[in-house]
Amino acid sequence: MTTHFEINDNFIAEQNQKAKAWLEEDYEHLGKQLRRRGLNIEDLTAKAQAFQVAVPSWGVGTGGTRFARFPGIGEPRGIYEKLADCATINKLVRATGAVSLHIPWDKPDNAATLKSYASERGLTFDAMNSNTFQDQADQKLSYRFGSLTHPDAAVRAQAVEHNIECIEIGKTLGSKAHTVWIGDGGNFAGQQHFRKTLERYLESMREIYKALPDDWRVFMEHKMYEPAFYSTVINDWGTSYFCATQLGEKAKCLVDLGHHAPNVNIEMIVARLIQAGKLGGFHFNDSKYGDDDLDAGSIKPFQLFLIFNELVDAQTDGTPDFNPAYMLDQSHNVTDPIESLMMSAVELQRAYVQAHLVDRAVLTEAQENCDPMRALQTLKQAFTMDVAPIIAAARERAGGAIDPLATYRASQYRQHKAAERPAAIGISAGIV
Ligand code: AFD
Ligand code: MN
Ligand code: MN
Numbered sequence: 001m002t003t004h005f006e007i008n009d010n011f012i013a014e015q016n017q018k019a020k021a022w023l024e025e026d027y028e029h030l031g032k033q034l035r036r037r038g039l040n041i042e043d044l045t046a047k048a049q050a051f052q053v054a055v056p057s058w059g060v061g062t063g064g065t066r067f068a069r070f071p072g073i074g075e076p077r078g079i080y081e082k083l084a085d086c087a088t089i090n091k092l093v094r095a096t097g098a099v100s101l102h103i104p105w106d107k108p109d110n111a112a113t114l115k116s117y118a119s120e121r122g123l124t125f126d127a128m129n130s131n132t133f134q135d136q137a138d139q140k141l142s143y144r145f146g147s148l149t150h151p152d153a154a155v156r157a158q159a160v161e162h163n164i165e166c167i168e169i170g171k172t173l174g175s176k177a178h179t180v181w182i183g184d185g186g187n188f189a190g191q192q193h194f195r196k197t198l199e200r201y202l203e204s205m206r207e208i209y210k211a212l213p214d215d216w217r218v219f220m221e222h223k224m225y226e227p228a229f230y231s232t233v234i235n236d237w238g239t240s241y242f243c244a245t246q247l248g249e250k251a252k253c254l255v256d257l258g259h260h261a262p263n264v265n266i267e268m269i270v271a272r273l274i275q276a277g278k279l280g281g282f283h284f285n286d287s288k289y290g291d292d293d294l295d296a297g298s299i300k301p302f303q304l305f306l307i308f309n310e311l312v313d314a315q316t317d318g319t320p321d322f323n324p325a326y327m328l329d330q331s332h333n334v335t336d337p338i339e340s341l342m343m344s345a346v347e348l349q350r351a352y353v354q355a356h357l358v359d360r361a362v363l364t365e366a367q368e369n370c371d372p373m374r375a376l377q378t379l380k381q382a383f384t385m386d387v388a389p390i391i392a393a394a395r396e397r398a399g400g401a402i403d404p405l406a407t408y409r410a411s412q413y414r415q416h417k418a419a420e421r422p423a424a425i426g427i428s429a430g431i432v
Contacts (some may be wrong), residue, residue, distance in 0.1 A: 004084065005416035007091055007408075012401050015410060019392070019402040026389040033385075037359070041390065044353055048387075048394035051349050053284065053326040054098040054126035055341055057106040060085040063293070063331030072336055074417030079106040080117060081421060085338055087121035092408055094400035095345045098126035100327045101173070103166045104136055111172035118173075126177070127219060127281070127325055128170040132159040133183035133227065146184040148204035149197040149233050156204050164211040171213060177280070177325055179254055180208065181221035185228025185235070197233050202246055209247050219254035219280040219325070220244060224261055226291055236260075237269045244278045252280025256329055257307075258292025259283075267306040274314045274322065281325030284348055293331045295340050297347030304351045305383045312355035336414060342404045349391050357382035 031041035060082045062072045076082040083099060090096045099118065108114035118124065132147030140158060143150070147159035159182075167178050184201070186192040205220070212218055222240040225232055234240055240253040253273050260266055273279035285292035286299045297304045314322050326348065332340040359378055366375035392402045401407035 004420060005413065006084075007088060007411045007413055009399060011411060012092070012399065012407060015407040016396055016402045019406075023389060023392050023396070023402055027393055030387070030389050034357075037357075039357065044356055044387070044390050045394050045397070047356055048349055048353050048391050049094075049398055051095055051352050052097055053095060053328055053345050053348050054100045055086050055089055055096045055345075056100045056102065056129075056327060056329050057082050057086070058102045059328060059330060059332065059341055060089075060337045062337060063333050065293075065333065070333070071423065072414070073423075074414050074419075074421050075423065076417075077421055079108055079114065081417075082106060083114070083118055083121065083123060085417075087118075087123055088408075088413060089338055089341050089345070090122060091399075092395075092401045092404040093342050093345050094395050094398035095349055096341070097122060098124045100126040100129060100179075101170075101175070102129045102131060103162075103169060104131060108169065108173075111169050115173050125170065125173040125175040126327060127179045128166045128173075128175050128177070129179045129181070130163045130166045132162055133181070143183075146182075146197070146233075148180075148182050149184045149200045151200075156200060160204050160207045163208045167208075167211050167213075167216070170216075176215060177217045177219055178208070178212065179219040179221055179281075180205070181223065181254075181256075182234060183227040183232075185225075185230070185232035187228060187230050189230060192231060192233075194231065198239070198243075201233055202243060205243065205247055205251070209251060212250055217250050217252050217280055218247070219252055221254040221256055221259070221283065223256065223259035223291075237273065241273065241276060241278055244280075251278075253278050254280045254283065254325075256283035256285070256292055257296070257303075258285045258287040258290075258294075258329075260287075262289070266303065267310050270307055270310045274310065274319060277321060279322075279324050281327060283327050283329030284344065285328065285330040292329060293333065295330055295332075295335075295347075296328060296344040297351065298344075301347065301351070302383060304347065305354055306379075308348075308351040308355035309358060309379065309382075312352070312358070313360070316360060338413070339405060339408065342408065346391060346404065349394070350387055353387045353390055354382050354385060357385055357387070 034041050061075055076085050086099050132143050135142050141155045148156055150156050209218060220240045220243055222234045222236050224235055237253060244251040244253050284296040286294040286296055288299050328344050363375055363378045396402050
C-alpha cells in the first residue's frame with residue numbers, strides 16, 4: 001500500500017515553538033496599542049478565526065500563459081491529489097476549509113466518494129464552476145463561436161445541459177452555489193448582434209436558474225475581455241447586474257478582481273452591488289495589466305483593504321441577506337501554488353481584520369463634515385496597522401502554523417509529493 005505524506009499536527013506544533021516567543025510579545029504589544037484606540041484584540045482574533053475563503057480546485061496545479069507552462073515538481077495529477085493539496089493549505093492557514101470545483105476539469109467519477117474523501121480531510125465544497133469556454137474531447141458541438149449565447153439553439157442547449165450537470169454534481173457534494181463564466185463574445189466589429197446575444201444569454205440562464213435548488217444561488221461572473229478581444233457578452237458589472245435582476249432573487253453578481261479595466265474603482269462596484277442586494281461573491285486575485293494572474297494583495301494591497309472596508313461596513317450595518325462567497329481565483333505560473341494560495345488567504349485575512357480597525361464613527365463624522373483629509377487618515381490608520389500577530393494567533397489557536405510558509409518548506413511536502421507523484425505527461429492545469 002502506498003502511503004501519502006501529510007503534514008501532521010505535531011510537526012506544526014513543533015515548528016510553532018520557534019515562533020511562539022515573538023508572537024506572544026508582539027500580540028501583547030498590539031493588544032495595548034489597540035486598547036488605546038478602544039479595540040479589543042481578542043474580538044479581532046475571533047473575527048480572523050471566523051474568516052474563510054475557498055480555494056479553487058484548478059489553482060493547485062501550476063498555471064501558465066498562452067506562451068508556455070513551466071510545471072513544478074510533485075504536481076497533483078487528479079482531483080484527489082488536488083484535494084490533498086487543498087487540505088494541506090487549510091492545515092497550515094486554517095482559513096481555507098472549502099474547495100470550489102471546476103467541471104469538467106475536476107469532475108469526480110463519483111461525487112459521493114469525493115465528498116467523503118474531502119470531509120475526512122476537513123474540507124467542504126463551495127460554489128461549482130462550469131466550463132463552456134473550451135471544447136472537451138467527447139463533445140458533440142463546438143463552443144468556438146460561443147456557448148450560452150451561440151446563434152445555434154443546439155449549442156446553447158448543450159451548454160445549458162452542462163451547467164445543469166454541474167448543479168447536479170454540486171448537490172451531492174453539498175455545494176450551495178453555481179458560478180457561470182462564459183468566454184462568449186466577438187473578435188470583429190459586426191460579428192455579433194449585441195442585443196440578440198444578451199437576449200440569448202438570458203434565455204439560457206433562465207433554464208439554468210430553473211434547475212437551482214431553493215437554497216442555492218447562481219453567480220454571474222463578468223469579465224471585460226479575453227478570450228474575446230473586441231466584445232464580450234457579460235463584460236461588466238452593469239450587464240451582470242441587469243441579468244441578475246432579470247433572472248430573480250437567486251441570481252447574483254460575482255466580482256473577479258482581475259476582470260476590470262485598469263483604474264476602475266472596484267470597491268465602488270462592490271458598494272453598488274451591496275446596495276442593490278446583488279453581490280454574490282468574489283474571485284480574489286490581483287492584476288496590474290490584464291487578467292487575474294497575480295496573487296491577491298501582491299500589487300494593490302490598499303485596493304484590497306478598500307474592498308474589505310466596504311464589506312465590513314455592510315456587515316457592521318447589518319445589511320440584510322449579506323452573505324458574499326469568498327473564493328480565490330489565480331493562476332500560479334512561477335510559484336509553488338500551495339505557497340501562493342496560503343499567502344493569498346493570509347492577505348485576505350489581513351485586509352479583513354484591518355477593515356475592522358476603521359473607526360467608523362470618526363469616518364462618518366469626517367464625511368458629514370466634508371473633511372477628506374481626516375477621512376483618508378482614518379482609513380490609513382487602519383491600513384497601516386500591522387495585524388500580523390492577530391492572524392498568526394488566529395491560525396495557531398486553530399491548530400495552524402504561526403509561519404505557514406516556513407513550516408510548509410520545512411516539512412518538505414513538495415519534495416515528498418515529487419517522489420509520490422511522478423509527472424503525468426500532458427497534464428494541463430487551468431490558465432485562469
Ligand atoms: C476565468 C474566470 C473564471 C474561470 C476561470 C477558468 O475568472 O473564473 O472559471 O478563468 O480558469 O478567467
Ligand atoms: Mn474568476
Ligand atoms: Mn479570471
